[in-house]
Amino acid sequence: MAAPKRFYVEQIADDMTLSAEESRHAKNVLRLSEGDEVTLFDGSGREYSAVVDHVARDAVHVHVVREAVSDREPGICVTLLIGALKGDKTELVVQKATELGVTRVGVFSSRYCAAYMNENKLERLRRVAREAAKQCLRATVPEVVYYESLEEALRAGEDSRNKLFACEFLPAGGEGLGRLQDSVCAVVGSEGGFSEEEYETARRLGYAGISLGRRILRAETAAIALASVIMYAAGELQ
Numbered sequence: 001m002a003a004p005k006r007f008y009v010e011q012i013a014d015d016m017t018l019s020a021e022e023s024r025h026a027k028n029v030l031r032l033s034e035g036d037e038v039t040l041f042d043g044s045g046r047e048y049s050a051v052v053d054h055v056a057r058d059a060v061h062v063h064v065v066r067e068a069v070s071d072r073e074p075g076i077c078v079t080l081l082i083g084a085l086k087g088d089k090t091e092l093v094v095q096k097a098t099e100l101g102v103t104r105v106g107v108f109s110s111r112y113c114a115a116y117m118n119e120n121k122l123e124r125l126r127r128v129a130r131e132a133a134k135q136c137l138r139a140t141v142p143e144v145v146y147y148e149s150l151e152e153a154l155r156a157g158e159d160s161r162n163k164l165f166a167c168e169f170l171p172a173g174g175e176g177l178g179r180l181q182d183s184v185c186a187v188v189g190s191e192g193g194f195s196e197e198e199y200e201t202a203r204r205l206g207y208a209g210i211s212l213g214r215r216i217l218r219a220e221t222a223a224i225a226l227a228s229v230i231m232y233a234a235g236e237l238q
């Protein structure tokens with residue numbers, strides 16, 4: 001039997017109505033009916049088995065039968081900081097980072113950054129994170145935050161035990177990721193890359209500059225590749 005369908009809820013309660021969007025999806029796309037089992041998650045890491053009580057014209061009512069802690073969350077806390085990208089590239093990065101198990105995505109503006117951010121775009125990124133979490137069976141939705149400057153973003157990652165700054169002008173063949181601990185902050189620039197001063201700022205704040213090899217990767221490739229190798233090194237992709 002297929003796994004129960006998953007629905008995101010803002011706040012969990014024993015008896016509840018799914019949001020208008022989730023209700024539409026449950027009713028019109030998945031064609032759920034009374035008695036069907038579903039899984040609810042609220043982004044906190046817990047998930048809930050629930051049963052459909054009633055399908056109304058535009059609302060689906062469910063009741064929770066039991067709570068469980070998800071076993072799909074990574075044992076490592078990864079913050080990915082990425083320069084704001086053009087078009088829908090930032091969305092792509094948020095989606096892939098969520099699937100890979102990243103805990104937080106910080107989007108920043110930097111010197112050579114050509115894209116801008118606004119409330120609508122940020123809300124869209126958060127929605128992408130929710131959808132991706134749902135699809136990959138995560139019970140935690142990565143937080144998506146915007147920082148107006150690179151320095152602000154770098155400071156937000158300061159508590160991480162490993163701080164990695166992917167820098168395209170560093171020579172290839174360096175030390176690599178090093179020995180990873182339980183929290184990592186990884187930084188990748190936008191299409192325009194980083195300036196020498198930005199690299200210096202990162203160094204001053206305790207970030208280790210790393211190379212991703214002899215070829216220059218597109219920003220979104222670099223972000224996804226770096227998140228992947230971190231997760232692999234942490235034993236999360238096995």
Ligand code: SAH
Pocket residue numbers: 165166167168169187188189190191192193194210211212213214215216217218219222223
């Ligand atoms: N416009 C720049 C390239 C930017 S690539 C240029 O022409 O040189 C976008 C971001 O991806 C970079 O800021 C860096 O964070 C990352 N990146 C891409 N290739 C990389 C590499 N070989 N080593 C380290 N970081 C890399």
